Amino acid sequence: MTRRFSLLVFDWDGTLMDSEARIVACMQEAMRALDLDPIGAGSIRRIIGLGIGEAVRALYPQADAGFISHFADAYRVAFMEASSVPQALFPGVEYVLGELDGAGYLLAVATGKGRSGLDRSLHESGLGARFHATRCADESRSKPHPAMLEELMERCGVSPRETLMIGDTTFDLDMARNAGASAVGVSYGVHPVEHLLGCEPLTILHAITDLPVWLGSDAGGRASATQGRAESR
Helix, strand or coil: CCCCCCEEEECCECCCEECHHHHHHHHHHHHHHCCCCCCCHHHHHCCECECHHHHHHHHCCCCCHHHHHHHHHHHHHHHHHHCCCCCEECCCHHHHHHHHHHCCCEEEEEECCCHHHHHHHHHHHCCHHHCCEEEEHHHCCCCCCCHHHHHHHHHHCCCHHHEEEEECCHHHHHHHHHHCCEEEEECCCCCCHHHHHCCCCCCEECCCCHHHHHHCCHHHHCCCCCCCCCCCC
């Protein structure tokens, strides 16, 4: 069987890690630290997946660069140092990544997290060695701009038609479409399924453990494509 996809790019928060509660709590803690009026969890959930600058602009449309910088600093302190709200990998993530890695897929991460936050999560989860490449919003452009995905494809030496983005938000799916790549959504993250369907993903997965099965099916696994090669880890 010829593989349709060579490179699988995962979002982090809401796709591999159940971090929604911690992100919401830390955004609200940043608001308290800056004496801002509180914003409800529902509004915060809608911006999860964006880079911190874009997220702050979405919540505070009149924000200037100074405000965004202060808010970002307060959020990072809350997330990296102060928060006791737990976060954990979704069930089956370690198994799925191991299976896909062993099957020869190139694995990558494209996330709205900053580099320090992702590196910490990769270290604490023990998943760092699974990924051939990672890109963060503070070293590229925020989703849904295609830059992160384009940079990952270039590094791994694959074309858009060989690339599949897996994510829980419209930002992920729109980024894939903007880059000319394919995408699948996951139903267990922060954006409702009906919003994801509006981005026309190839499918919606209801658990990350459904991904290897779908990739092995006619829908996910059969098409003419040249296998890409990654840089050495």
